[in-house]
Amino acid sequence: MKVFYFSATGNCLAVAKNIGGEAISVPQAIHEEKSNYKDDAIGFVFPVFDGTYPRIMKELLDKKKFEADYYFAVATYGFFPGNSLYAFQKLASEHGIKLDYSAELLMVDNYLPLFDVEKEIAKLPSKKVEENLLRIASDIAARKHELTKNTMIKSIGAFFEKPMLKKTNSGQAARDFTVNNNCIKCGTCAKVCPAGNIDIQGRMAFDNRCYSCFACIHACPKTAIHIKGEKSDKRWRNPDVKLKELIDANKQEDR
């Protein structure tokens, strides 16, 4: 089994590791020469961005070919999943992939302009992450066939999130980021950036390839990077994931 994951703050990486099989980072895979992936089961794990899937997931499906007897997708989210899985199911089918199983998993919301990480952590017991993840992992192990239903509310919510999505997908989301004097130029932000969008030589600068995943903001050891309107300066990394794992998953430095 191969599990393709995209993760900024570790939630999706923790899920991919938990599901088992070979976890493959999407930001690495899209630049690999290898173009065909074959296995008995292939899965996709991604965070919900503005009620849908992140644009890097489309880049993956546009660039690579997959062959499996069983396909699944898991979307992690913090508050409202929108129609992310239905949209991804449609995208996959346009690429010749018929999903057999999909599931949403409620985790910590890392969207700083709307959520305070401290309060998100306090909500964790009610989100029952472990219990739900265990169920999803055993569904996949049993090759269960079940697709997440799309509802009117999900579609309406996703519709209203569309203006936000425009900015998220513009590549220019980092225009809302600021860097303060706490920055020690350690380069962690550049290393965790899946777009290779951050230059720390000279005055720190963001280019126009930002995926708006917030990996840089959350990973900065000095909390030097901020986004307009953020609720607090508390940052998040899933406790089951080390910083080095996120760097290995996302780094684009050698390109």
Ligand SMILES: Cc1cc2nc3c(=O)[nH]c(=O)nc-3n(C[C@H](O)[C@H](O)[C@H](O)COP(=O)(O)O)c2cc1C
């Ligand atoms: C730009 C952006 C948009 C987001 N939009 C949503 C959303 O529409 N609904 C939601 O519930 N969570 C949203 N989130 C929260 C993430 O989906 C959630 O925290 C996810 O588990 C993060 O996974 P990761 O740690 O693997 O990056 C958003 C996060 C970001 C950075």
